[in-house]
Amino acid sequence: MKLKDKVNSLQFKTMSYLVIFSVLILLILWAFQISFLKNYYEKYQINKLDKIVNNINSKTYTVTELENLAYKNELCLEYVYNDEDILFNGLSNNCLLKNKNIGMSNIINKFVLSNKNKEIIKLVNPNNNSKSILYNLKTYNGYLFLNTSLEDVNSTTSVLRGQLIYITLIVIFVAIIASLFISKILNKNILYITKEAKKLSKRKEFKLNKTNILELDELVDTLNYASSEIKKTDELRRDLLANVSHDLKTPLTMIKAYAEMVRDIDNKDKQKENLNIIIDEADRLNILVNDILNLSKLEANYDKLELKEFDLVELINNIIKKYNIVKELENYKFILNMPKKAYVYGDMNKINQVIYNLVNNAINYTGDDNTVKIEVIEKKKTYLVNIIDTGKGIKKEELDIIWDKYYKNEKNHKRNKIGSGVGLSIVKNILDKHNFIYGVESELNKGTKFYFEITKIS
Numbered sequence: 001m002k003l004k005d006k007v008n009s010l011q012f013k014t015m016s017y018l019v020i021f022s023v024l025i026l027l028i029l030w031a032f033q034i035s036f037l038k039n040y041y042e043k044y045q046i047n048k049l050d051k052i053v054n055n056i057n058s059k060t061y062t063v064t065e066l067e068n069l070a071y072k073n074e075l076c077l078e079y080v081y082n083d084e085d086i087l088f089n090g091l092s093n094n095c096l097l098k099n100k101n102i103g104m105s106n107i108i109n110k111f112v113l114s115n116k117n118k119e120i121i122k123l124v125n126p127n128n129n130s131k132s133i134l135y136n137l138k139t140y141n142g143y144l145f146l147n148t149s150l151e152d153v154n155s156t157t158s159v160l161r162g163q164l165i166y167i168t169l170i171v172i173f174v175a176i177i178a179s180l181f182i183s184k185i186l187n188k189n190i191l192y193i194t195k196e197a198k199k200l201s202k203r204k205e206f207k208l209n210k211t212n213i214l215e216l217d218e219l220v221d222t223l224n225y226a227s228s229e230i231k232k233t234d235e236l237r238r239d240l241l242a243n244v245s246h247d248l249k250t251p252l253t254m255i256k257a258y259a260e261m262v263r264d265i266d267n268k269d270k271q272k273e274n275l276n277i278i279i280d281e282a283d284r285l286n287i288l289v290n291d292i293l294n295l296s297k298l299e300a301n302y303d304k305l306e307l308k309e310f311d312l313v314e315l316i317n318n319i320i321k322k323y324n325i326v327k328e329l330e331n332y333k334f335i336l337n338m339p340k341k342a343y344v345y346g347d348m349n350k351i352n353q354v355i356y357n358l359v360n361n362a363i364n365y366t367g368d369d370n371t372v373k374i375e376v377i378e379k380k381k382t383y384l385v386n387i388i389d390t391g392k393g394i395k396k397e398e399l400d401i402i403w404d405k406y407y408k409n410e411k412n413h414k415r416n417k418i419g420s421g422v423g424l425s426i427v428k429n430i431l432d433k434h435n436f437i438y439g440v441e442s443e444l445n446k447g448t449k450f451y452f453e454i455t456k457i458s
Helices: 003-007 009-035 037-058 065-072 102-113 154-202 216-265 268-299 312-321 326-332 350-366 425-435
Strands: 077-080 084-090 119-126 129-136 144-151 307-311 333-337 341-345 369-380 380-388 436-442 448-454
Touching: 009 154, 037 065, 037 119, 037 144, 065 077, 102 119, 102 129, 102 144, 119 341, 154 216, 154 268, 216 268, 216 312, 307 312, 312 333, 312 350, 312 369, 341 350, 341 448, 350 369, 350 380, 350 425, 350 448, 425 436, 425 448
Parallel strands: 333 369
Antiparallel strands: 077 084, 077 144, 119 129, 129 144, 307 341, 369 380, 380 448, 436 448
8 A cells, every 4th residue: 555545544544533632631741730730739728728717717726726737738837816916737848927027027027017907918039939828817806927938849740740741641542542443443344335336337236224324324224225226227118128118119110111112102192191190190209309308408407497478278278289189189187177268377388398298108008988087276375286187096105206317117018109218317306406396196906196286377
């Protein structure tokens, strides 16, 4: 593997991210444990002295209790009242109150004369150069002075710094091991998915197993769905080839046969009859090609909608007129249940295609009574269009696939008419582009109803 590939590998990236994350956490620990430790300790000592002073003010302490309080909290305490001066825990080396030098005396006298209630002063103990806090407080009967050392935490920080160096090395090592382990688990699943997904390019069917990793399982579901769709597409492609081959062969054979007859006979009437048949078969071929081209345009979004107002009832009546010859020659009946006018909003030419395809479909699959029913029902904001046949119906398991390209239910096919198998797919694409509600209801041996709703103009 090339260096560039290694750097871009999941294993390397996982290790890098974990190490960076670990170092950031440790840097935060360093900052808090070392940089902020002294400040934190000073605030802690001041808060502790505040609590001690509050306790002293809240009740009357005996001399013994004050002595114990000073020892327990490692501070020295001087209480001045009625010209008496009592020092507690004054033997401590850190106590600045036991031998008042001129500087300390001046600080205390200055506080007494200032008439302040409280004062906190940071000092340096000349005995050991350590920082110290002097807490001065005026009480109801005198003055209270508390002194405690701000312990030298440099030794503590040195210990912490040494520990953090080792901790940093250990954490980085653990992060590397953890990243190797995590990437191995992820790699195993990803390599498995990649290996199986390559079968897609070879049109091989596969079904991936779950990995119990949410994101990878979503990918698995997507690939499994893609595999099933590709299989379905392949089946539809085979059906298309069979359907189109059959549908093209029949009219081409007839065109050739009748063209030869026209060439060989001199009877004008017979020639005219044969030429009409050739024209009809050419029209059938034209319908087939146009259906496939129309669907391709719709799916590629080349065909833009031209929305406008039009009368739906007039449109349906014009479509039905085209079937007059079917009514006369084959005794078909059209039952129309529509208002006199129904003004709607949409692409008139596209809706014409929808209704034409649905009516043509109903004619081809209706029952022995040769009846097709068309309804236009007014609703609050839309008109509901129902196109109903009385044929053998569609099985429940096939209702979802009838909208697929090139689907044809040959067993239920009634009339010997050409069909590309894309009529319903064209209907679906057009209605989807309009965002119209549509669907199909069917009952075996009773018939099928296709319906859609179109926006009404108030």
